Amino acid sequence: MTQLAIGIDIGGTKVAGGLVDEEGQVLERMRRDTPHRSTSPAVVEDTIVEVVDELLGRAGGAEIVGVGIGAAGFVAADRATVVFAPHLSWRQEPLRDALAARVPGPVTVDNDANAAAWAEYRFGAARGESHLMMITLGTGIGGGIVVNGRVERGRHGMAGEYGHMQVVPNGVRCECGNRGCWEQYASGNALVREARALLLARSPIVEELKAYVGDVDNLTGPAITESAHRGDAAAVELIREIGEWLGLGIANLAAAFDPGTFVVGGGVSAAGELLLGPAREAFRRQLTGRGYRPEARIVAAQLGSEAGLIGAADLTRGEGGARSSSSV
Amino acid sequence: MTQLAIGIDIGGTKVAGGLVDEEGQVLERMRRDTPHRSTSPAVVEDTIVEVVDELLGRAGGAEIVGVGIGAAGFVAADRATVVFAPHLSWRQEPLRDALAARVPGPVTVDNDANAAAWAEYRFGAARGESHLMMITLGTGIGGGIVVNGRVERGRHGMAGEYGHMQVVPNGVRCECGNRGCWEQYASGNALVREARALLLARSPIVEELKAYVGDVDNLTGPAITESAHRGDAAAVELIREIGEWLGLGIANLAAAFDPGTFVVGGGVSAAGELLLGPAREAFRRQLTGRGYRPEARIVAAQLGSEAGLIGAADLTRGEGGARSSSSV
Numbered sequence: 001m002t003q004l005a006i007g008i009d010i011g012g013t014k015v016a017g018g019l020v021d022e023e024g025q026v027l028e029r030m031r032r033d034t035p036h037r038s039t040s041p042a043v044v045e046d047t048i049v050e051v052v053d054e055l056l057g058r059a060g061g062a063e064i065v066g067v068g069i070g071a072a073g074f075v076a077a078d079r080a081t082v083v084f085a086p087h088l089s090w091r092q093e094p095l096r097d098a099l100a101a102r103v104p105g106p107v108t109v110d111n112d113a114n115a116a117a118w119a120e121y122r123f124g125a126a127r128g129e130s131h132l133m134m135i136t137l138g139t140g141i142g143g144g145i146v147v148n149g150r151v152e153r154g155r156h157g158m159a160g161e162y163g164h165m166q167v168v169p170n171g172v173r174c175e176c177g178n179r180g181c182w183e184q185y186a187s188g189n190a191l192v193r194e195a196r197a198l199l200l201a202r203s204p205i206v207e208e209l210k211a212y213v214g215d216v217d218n219l220t221g222p223a224i225t226e227s228a229h230r231g232d233a234a235a236v237e238l239i240r241e242i243g244e245w246l247g248l249g250i251a252n253l254a255a256a257f258d259p260g261t262f263v264v265g266g267g268v269s270a271a272g273e274l275l276l277g278p279a280r281e282a283f284r285r286q287l288t289g290r291g292y293r294p295e296a297r298i299v300a301a302q303l304g305s306e307a308g309l310i311g312a313a314d315l316t317r318g319e320g321g322a323r324s325s326s327s328v
Numbered sequence: 329m330t331q332l333a334i335g336i337d338i339g340g341t342k343v344a345g346g347l348v349d350e351e352g353q354v355l356e357r358m359r360r361d362t363p364h365r366s367t368s369p370a371v372v373e374d375t376i377v378e379v380v381d382e383l384l385g386r387a388g389g390a391e392i393v394g395v396g397i398g399a400a401g402f403v404a405a406d407r408a409t410v411v412f413a414p415h416l417s418w419r420q421e422p423l424r425d426a427l428a429a430r431v432p433g434p435v436t437v438d439n440d441a442n443a444a445a446w447a448e449y450r451f452g453a454a455r456g457e458s459h460l461m462m463i464t465l466g467t468g469i470g471g472g473i474v475v476n477g478r479v480e481r482g483r484h485g486m487a488g489e490y491g492h493m494q495v496v497p498n499g500v501r502c503e504c505g506n507r508g509c510w511e512q513y514a515s516g517n518a519l520v521r522e523a524r525a526l527l528l529a530r531s532p533i534v535e536e537l538k539a540y541v542g543d544v545d546n547l548t549g550p551a552i553t554e555s556a557h558r559g560d561a562a563a564v565e566l567i568r569e570i571g572e573w574l575g576l577g578i579a580n581l582a583a584a585f586d587p588g589t590f591v592v593g594g595g596v597s598a599a600g601e602l603l604l605g606p607a608r609e610a611f612r613r614q615l616t617g618r619g620y621r622p623e624a625r626i627v628a629a630q631l632g633s634e635a636g637l638i639g640a641a642d643l644t645r646g647e648g649g650a651r652s653s654s655s656v
Contacts, residue, residue, distance in 0.1 A: 074617055084620035091620070131483035143584070147480070154586025155459035156622045164616035165580040169496060176616040252493040256471070256581065258482025288492035288504040289402055292412035292419070294484045 006055050006067045006103075007313025008048055009112055009306075010034065012087030012139075015044075017051035018306065019059055020313035024123030026306055028058045037089050044088060045098055052103045066105040066316030069095065070115030070308040072142075077157035079109050086175065108316050112136075112308045113160055114151050116301070117144025118319075119311030120263045124302035131259040134301070135162075136266035137246070137275075140175075141183040145257070150320045163187070167249060186245035188221035188268045195224050195238055208232040225271045236274055243275040247282025247298075254296050255288055265301030276300060334383050334395045334431075335641025336376055337440055337634075338362065340415030340467075343372075345379035346634065347387055348641035352451030354634055356386045365417050372416060373426055380431045394433040394644030397423065398443030398636040400470075405485035407437050414503065436644050440464075440636045441488055442479050444629070445472025446647075447639030448591045452630035459587040462629075463490070464594035465574070465603075468503075469511040473585075478648045490581060491515070495573070514573035516549035516596045523552050523566055536560040553599045564602055571603040575610025575626075582624050583616055593629030604628060 002021060009016045012034060019028040030051055035043040052067055073085025080096035082088075099107045110118075117134030126132040126146070136142035141163030145152040153159050163183035164176050171180025172190075184190055198206040199216045212227040213219050228235035250262050264276060280298050284290060303310055317323055330349060337344045340362060347356040358379055363371040380395055401413025408424035410416075427435045438446075445462030454460040454474070464470035469491030473480040481487050491511035492504050499508025500518075512518055526534040527544045540555040541547050556563035578590050592604060608626050612618060631638055645651055 074621060084617055129483075145585075147475075152475070152585075155457075155588035155624070156586055158617065158621055159584065159586040161586075161616060162584040164583040165493075166576060166614065167494070167497070174616075178614060178616060181616070248494060252580075253584065255492045256487065256490040256584065257473075257480075258484055258487040258489075260483030286494065286506060288489060288502075288506060288509070289412055289486065293402060293486055296483070 002062045003065050004059060004062045005065050005313035005316045006052055007115070007309035007311070008051060008067065008069050009115070009308035009312060010044070010048070010069065010071045010088070011112065012072055015047050015051055016306070016309050017055055018309045018313065019055050020310055022317070024119065024310050024314060026310060028055055029306075030054055034088070037087060039089060041089055041093050044090070045095075045102070048099060049102045056104070064105050067099065067103045067107050068115070068312035068314070068316040069099070069107065069109045070112035070312035071095070071109060072112045074158050074161075075109055075111045077153060077155065079157065082109065083157075106316065108312075110151070110312060110315055111142075111144065111160065113142030114144040114153065115309075115311035115315060116142070116265055116303075116307035117146050117160075117263070117311065118151055118315055119303050119307040120265065120301055121146040122314055123310065124307065125263045125299045126261045129261045131257070132261050132263060133253055133257065133259045134263045134265065135246070135250070137187055137264065137268035138266040139189045140187050142266065148320070151315070162249070162253060165249065165252065167245070167252075182245070182249045186242050186249060188266075190245070191221050191224055191238060191242050191268065192219055194241070195219055195235075198234070205234045209235050221268055222270065225268075225274075228271065228274055239271045239274045240278045242268065243278030244282040246275065247279035248286050250279065250283045250296075250298060251286035254283070259296055261297045261299060263299055263301050265303075265307055269300055272300060330390045331393050332387060332390045333393050333641035333644045334380055335443075335637035335639070336379060336395065336397050337443070337636035337640060338372070338376070338397065338399045338416070339440065340400055343375050343379055344634070344637050345383055346637045346641065347383050348638055350645070352447065352638050352642060354638060356383055357634075358382055362416070365415060367417060369417050369421050372418070373423075373430070376427060377430045384432070392433050395427065395431045395435045396443070396640035396642070396644040397427070397435065397437045398440040398640035399423070399437060400440045402486050402489075403437055403439045405481060405483065407485065410437065411485075434644065436640075438479070438640060438643055439470075439472065439488065441470030442472040442481065443637070443639035443643060444470070444593060444631075444635035445474050445488075445591070445639065446479055446643055447631050447635040448593065448629055449474040450642055451638065452635065453591045453627045454589045457589045459585070460589050460591060461581055461585065461587045462591045462593065463574070463578070465515055465592065465596035466594040467517045468515050470594065476648070479643070490577065493577065493580065495577060495580075510573070510577045514570050514577060516594075518573070519549050519552055519566060519570050519596065520547055522569065523547055523563075526562070533562045537563050549596055550598065553596075553602075556599065556602055567599045567602045568606045570596065571606030572610040574603065575607035576614055578607065578611045578624075578626060579614035582611070587624055589625045589627060591627055591629050593631075593635055595633075597628055600628060
C-alpha cells in the first residue's frame, strides 16, 4: 500500500500543505492564509488541523505515516517546541504536543529552511551530496544544513540562521535588532529597498523600471526580476549587487564549513543566472585557498516553493540510518 | 599492556612530538625546529621521522597504536594529503603515504586545529559537548569542529578555516590575498600590529607599554599580555579590542552553526579573562535571538600548547563508534 506523509509549511503569510509520496511527489495540495500574528497560537493550530483534515479526506485510504511541520522560526533541538517565530505569535510554543492529539500519526517539527534543505537533498538539486548548505532568499535569508544524510541542527536546534551573520560593521539595521546582517544585503528586502530608494530619488537610471512597475508601491522583488529578464539594465545591476553579496557570504560559509554544494532557493532565486552568475564570481574572488582547493558548487534549487512542505513531509520518515523502510 | 600513540604537531616554527596514553597524558615529549619552507618536503619528513624514532626509543616496549600528525595547513578529506601549507613547502604533499613506510603503525593526518579541537573534546574544556567549535588564536585564527563525537572536516577536508571569513568589507589585507578576514582583527598579529602602530606614532597612551618592552622590535603578543596583566591600561584596551572582534565572529559562527561550546586556545588565549570577558560581552550584544535561545559557552582551552599533539595522537584511535577498544 502506498505510504503518504503530510507536509505543512507555515510561513508569515501562507500555510501550505501537501500529501507527499515516498518519491517526494506532491499528490494533493492546499493553502490557507496564516492567521495574523495578533491572534492566539491556538488559531494557527486550528488552521493547521483544518489543512491536515482536508488532505486526509483526499488521501483515498492510503496509509499516513506522519505529519511534518516546517515553521518559519527557531525550533528547539527537541523538535517539539517553536522557541521564537518573528512572524507568528509563538513564543516557546509546544507545537508538536499541541498537534499530536489532533492529527493522526507522529508529528515532527522543524525549521522551514531545514525542511527545504532536506527536500533538495532527497529529491532536488543536491541528491547524493554529503555536505549541503541551503540558502533560501526571500524577504530575508533562511538556511539549512545537511551533512551525511542528516539535518545538522546544532546544539540547541538553531543552526542555519546565517542570514544574521554580520557582514558590514555598523551596517544597515536588521529586524533582529543588530546591524549589518547578511540578509540586509542579500535578500528580497535588500533588492526592493535599493530599487525603492532610486525610484523615490527619481534617479534617471531606473526610468525603465519605473515605467514597468508604474507606482512605487507596486515595487516588489518579482517585479524587479521580471523587468531584469526583459532587459532592464538597472534591474540587472540591482540583482547583480544582491548576487555579489550572496557570493561573499557563501565564501564565508565555505571557509567555515567547506560544503560541497550550496543550493540557492527562495523567491529571489527566480532571477536565475542574473543572480547566481555574479554570486559565483564573487565567491571565487573571495574564497581563501582558491586554486589549491576544490570549489563548492553553487546551484539553483529545483523544488521551488514546495520544497518546505516536501521536506517537512519526508522528514517524518526519519533521517540517516533511522529512515523507516518503505513497503510498496 | 599500555597502548601508546605518537602525536606530532607541525607548525611554522616547531615540530613537537609526544608519547600519549589513552587518557591524553603526555609521557614523553620532544621538539625540533621546523625546516625552513625553502627546503624540500623530504627534509620535513626526515625531521618527523627523527622525532618519531626518538620517542619510540623512549616507549619502553609499550605497544604503539599509530602515529598521528597535526599539520598547519589544508588537509584533504582523504586525510592523506596536505593540499596547501602556507608556512611549509607542501603543495599536494602525500604525507601519509610518505611516512607510512618509515614509521610503525598506521599514520593519520589532520589539520592542527582539528587535532586541538579533538583534544579539548576528549580531555579538556569541552568534554561531553555534542557541538564544539575550537578557535585557536595565534598569529592567525585556526579552527576545528567536533559534532557528536566526530571531527567535522567538511566535504573536502577544509572546514574550520573561519579565520578567513570576511568581517570588514575592503578591510585590512590578509596573507591569504583577501581583505577584511576575521584573523586580521582577532589574532596575535592584529594585537601586535595595533600596538606597534601606536608605539611608532609615539602615542602617549602606550608610554607604559613602551617602558615595558623597551625597543619596538621586542613587541610581541606575550609582551603585550604581560604588560596588561601588570595593569597597563593601554595594553588592557588593546586586548579588549581583540576580544570584541573575537566575540563578534563567535556570534556569526553561532548564528550559522549553533554550537554549545566555543573553546578559545592558542597563544593569545594566555590573556585569559582580559580577552574572554570582552568576547562574551560582544557575543551577547550581537547574538540574534538573544533572550529567546540558550547561549553557547565561551571557555578557555585547558590543554595549552600540547593540545595539537595530544589530539593528533588520540585521533589514531578513531572517532565516534569506530574507536579502537582499549586493552588495559
